[in-house]
Amino acid sequence: MQYMLLIYGDEKAWEAQDQTERQAVLxxxxxxxxxxxxAGVLRGGxxxxxxxxxxxxxxxxxxxLTTHGPFAETRExxxxxxxxxxxxxxxxxxxxxxxxxxxxxxxxVRPVVQF
Amino acid sequence: xxxxxxxxxAQAVERAYRRESGQVRATLIGWLGDFDLAEEAWxxxxxxxxxxxxxxxxxxxxxxxxxxxxxxxxxxxxxxxRAAARAPEALETLPPAALVITDDLDSVDEIPDERLKxxxxxxxxxxxxxxxxxxxxxxxxxxTTAEIAAAFLVPGPTMxxxxxxxxxxxxxxxxxxxxxxxxxxxxxxxSVLAVLYLIFTEGYAATAGDALIRQDLCDEAIxxxxxxxxxxxxxxTDVPETQYAEVVGLLALMLLHHSxxxxxxxxxxELVLLSDQDRSLWDQREIQEGLALVDKALQMRxxxxxxxxxxxxxxxxxxxxxxxxxWAQIAALYQELRRRADTxxxxxxxxxxxxxxxxPAEGLDLLxxxxxxxxxxxxxxxxxxxxxxxxxxxEAARRAYQxxxxxxxxxxxxxxxxxxxxxxxxxx
Numbered sequence: 001m002q003y004m005l006l007i008y009g010d011e012k013a014w015e016a017q018d019q020t021e022r023q024a025v026l027x028x029x030x031x032x033x034x035x036x037x038x039a040g041v042l043r044g045g046x047x048x049x050x051x052x053x054x055x056x057x058x059x060x061x062x063x064x065l066t067t068h069g070p071f072a073e074t075r076e077x078x079x080x081x082x083x084x085x086x087x088x089x090x091x092x093x094x095x096x097x098x099x100x101x102x103x104x105x106x107x108x109v110r111p112v113v114q115f
Numbered sequence: 116x117x118x119x120x121x122x123x124x125a126q127a128v129e130r131a132y133r134r135e136s137g138q139v140r141a142t143l144i145g146w147l148g149d150f151d152l153a154e155e156a157w158x159x160x161x162x163x164x165x166x167x168x169x170x171x172x173x174x175x176x177x178x179x180x181x182x183x184x185x186x187x188x189x190x191x192x193x194x195x196x197r198a199a200a201r202a203p204e205a206l207e208t209l210p211p212a213a214l215v216i217t218d219d220l221d222s223v224d225e226i227p228d229e230r231l232k233x234x235x236x237x238x239x240x241x242x243x244x245x246x247x248x249x250x251x252x253x254x255x256x257x258x259t260t261a262e263i264a265a266a267f268l269v270p271g272p273t274m275x276x277x278x279x280x281x282x283x284x285x286x287x288x289x290x291x292x293x294x295x296x297x298x299x300x301x302x303x304x305x306s307v308l309a310v311l312y313l314i315f316t317e318g319y320a321a322t323a324g325d326a327l328i329r330q331d332l333c334d335e336a337i338x339x340x341x342x343x344x345x346x347x348x349x350x351x352t353d354v355p356e357t358q359y360a361e362v363v364g365l366l367a368l369m370l371l372h373h374s375x376x377x378x379x380x381x382x383x384x385e386l387v388l389l390s391d392q393d394r395s396l397w398d399q400r401e402i403q404e405g406l407a408l409v410d411k412a413l414q415m416r417x418x419x420x421x422x423x424x425x426x427x428x429x430x431x432x433x434x435x436x437x438x439x440x441x442w443a444q445i446a447a448l449y450q451e452l453r454r455r456a457d458t459x460x461x462x463x464x465x466x467x468x469x470x471x472x473x474x475p476a477e478g479l480d481l482l483x484x485x486x487x488x489x490x491x492x493x494x495x496x497x498x499x500x501x502x503x504x505x506x507x508x509x510e511a512a513r514r515a516y517q518x519x520x521x522x523x524x525x526x527x528x529x530x531x532x533x534x535x536x537x538x539x540x541x542x543x
Contacts, residue, residue, distance in 0.1 A: 052280060053287035055241035064302055066240040068284075 002043060002112040003084050003092035008076040009105030011050045028100040036084060036095060045082035076105050083112070124169040127177070132161055135178035136257035137342070141229035142182050144236075145292055147189055150254070150282040157181075159188035230255060231346045232292050234339075237281075238307040239290045246281035247310045248317075253278055255342075256335045266332050267317065297353060304358045307343065308365050308421065311336050315369050333373055340366040360415040364422030367408035371428035374401035386531040390437040402432045423452045442472035459488035467498045475505040493523040497532065504539060512539055 017025075029047075036042040051070055058065045070077070082099065086092040089111070096107040136157065143153035160181045167184075174180040237250040249267075252258045258266070264274035284290070295303040318332025344362050347354050378392035387393075409429045412422045427448045434440040449465035462485055470478025479502040482495070489495035496519035503512035516536035523529050 049287050053284055055288055064299070066302065068241050068243045 001086060001088075002114060003086055003089070003095075004110045004112050005045075005082040005084060005092070005096050005099060006078055006108040006110065007080045007082075007099060007101040007105065008108060009079050009101050010075060011077045011079055013104070014079065015050065025100055032098055032100060033082075035098070036082065041084045041086055041091075041095065043083040043085050045080070047080040048078060050079075051077045079105075121169060124165060124173070127168060127173045128161060128164045131164065131177040131181060133257050135181055137230055137233070137255040138228055139178055139182045139185060140254050141233040143185055143189065144254070145229045145232060146186065148292065150285065152189055152192060153185075155192060156185040156189035159192075160185035163188070228346065228350075230342060231294050231350065234307050234343060235294055235303055236285065236290060236292050238303070238310045239285075240302070240306050241288055241290055242281055242284060244310070244313070246277055246284070247306070248313055249274060249277050250281045251310050251339070252314065252332075252335065255339055258331070258335065262331070266329055300354060301358055304354070304362070308361060311340050311343070312365060312369075312421070314339070315372075319372060330376070333369070333376070337366070337369050337373060340369055356415045357417040357419065360412045360417040361419040361421045363408050363412040363415075364419060364425045367405045367412060368421050368425035368428055370401045370405035370408065371425060371432050374398040374405060374432065380527075383530075384527055385534070386527050388531070389431065392437075394435065394437075397432070405429065406432065418451070420452060420455050423448055423455075427452075440471070442468050446472050459485050460492075463489060463492075463495055463498060467501070470498070470502045470505065475502045478502045479506065491522050493519045493528065493532070496522070497535070500535070500539075509539060 014022075033042060033045060054068070054070060056067050056069050058067075079101065082095075084092060084095055086095065089109070092109050092111075096102060096109050099107050101107060139160075140153055140157055143156055144150055147153050147156070163184050164177070164181060168174070233255060234251070237254055238247045242250070249263055252263045252266075253260065260275050260278060261271050264271045267274070269277075294300075314332055315336035318329040318334075318336065340362070344366050347359055347362060374397050375389075375392060377398065378394065378396035379387055381387050405425070406429055409422070409425045413426065427445050430441050430445055430448075446465055446468035449461060449468055452461050453465065462481065466478045466481035466485070468478075469481060479499065482499050482502060485495060496515045500512045500515035500519065503509075503515060513536065516532060516539070519532050520529060523532060
């Protein structure tokens with residue numbers, strides 16, 4: 001079964017960190033990815049650029065509405081993701097707790113529907 | 116060639132900077148795919164022009180000269196940057212033909228006009244509106260960051276930051292440099308028109324501060340609307356008439372509003388209401404052009420919000436005295452407008468027209484229904500005050516003027532409200 005681990009955090013705090021602090025966090029992420037790959041569960045994952053670069057598309061009554069955002073007013077933003085292959089939800093949650101972002105922000109774990 | 120007066124050269128460069136910057140920037144951005152590099156190369160070229168033109172004279176086509184020179188400067192910068200590891204691949208990604216630059220700068224006459232692409236990129240809906248406005252004014256309008264900041268009353272660094280964010284987003288989100296494909300053209304053109312209209316209205320009715328009209332913003336909006344109309348007419352025959360009619364309508368709307376600028380402010384810079392304006396001060400040339408454009412747009416039989424507003428403005432322009440105004444027709448046009456966008460402000464204007472068409476009681480009913488939406492909007496209270504005055508309810512009118520003063524920020528408008536309230540005392 002595949003689980004999407006969505007990493008939510010305060011992107012302003014992330015942007016405010018200096019180079020050394022970021023390097024440390026990125027090293028932690030690398031370590032996590034290596035561990036998950038070695039365990040054979042890693043199916044994908046990446047960091048996302050901040051919400052300032054995001055665009056939202058809605059279609060209403062056949063009209064496409066393109067806007068900037070999502071707005072960064074919410075406290076936490078989606079900043080990255082991992083796609084993992086796990087046998088059970090418990091395993092996915094266990095992996096989620098090891099994602100560095102879980103320490104400051106939160107990880108949303110969502111089973112992926114596979115057709 | 117003889118050397119030329121430095122002052123005359125500085126003036127020629129300044130003129131070229133204003134007139135050509137949008138088109139040259141558009142070409143450079145299209146060619147380099149990089150707003151910042153294009154900007155740097157453009158600045159380099161302008162410096163170069165000061166030196167060169169004072170020795171060799173002003174070239175036959177300053178815009179083409181500046182474009183070609185800016186291209187060279189960009190290549191220089193890319194080469195230097197490669198040594199410093201900045202944009203290492205940029206030169207390879209340029210089409211080979213672009214690297215062939217003629218040596219005879221005077222022989223270059225025309226460069227393709229890419230401003231339409233630039234407009235759509237700057238006004239892309241993925242950018243926040245304030246960034247669209249700032250970026251359009253900077254890249255297409257040729258206003259400096261300091262000028263744009265002053266026009267919108269924000270500190271220079273804030274505006275600079277806004278422009279940096281806009282350019283970064285274009286790069287990061289991959290917003291393309293193109294005229295959108297047919298199925299997106301409607302939505303995107305709407306956004307371009309909205310940005311131009313926003314620039315115009317910010318200049319026409321400044322929301323804060325002491326100057327009521329910021330002339331440069333109005334001029335710039337009209338100039339850009341002309342460019343847009345011209346480019347669509349010349350290059351984009353596949354723009355549907357529904358949308359082209361709105362482009363013409365917007366240009367007409369701006370010209371008709373703008374024609375009244377001399378009459379809108381009194382000797383002390385105070386606001387003069389439409390009904391009290393000296394109509395001989397209205398700019399007849401702009402009115403004639405605006406009326407012709409309204410006719411042209413309406414003949415396409417694809418009415419849209421800008422055309423309807425222009426038609427309303429045209430009725431004002433055609434009334435020789437305020438008392439001659441066809442208010443019934445104006446009220447009907449507002450009804451048309453409401454069918455497309457039923458906003459409280461449009462209802463407010465309709466209520467005023469109904470009141471002036473001879474039914475102040477009916478107008479007042481329409482106004483009272485808007486109280487919840489427009490409590491914080493000074494024109495709402497002023498419209499109520501006027502209807503109440505017409506109905507002889509002096510005390511209620513006085514309270515409405517006071518309510519207007521509470522919510523009005525602009526010092527010129529506040530003075531006008533006080534003057535109207537004082538007239539009430541004189542009459543009552």
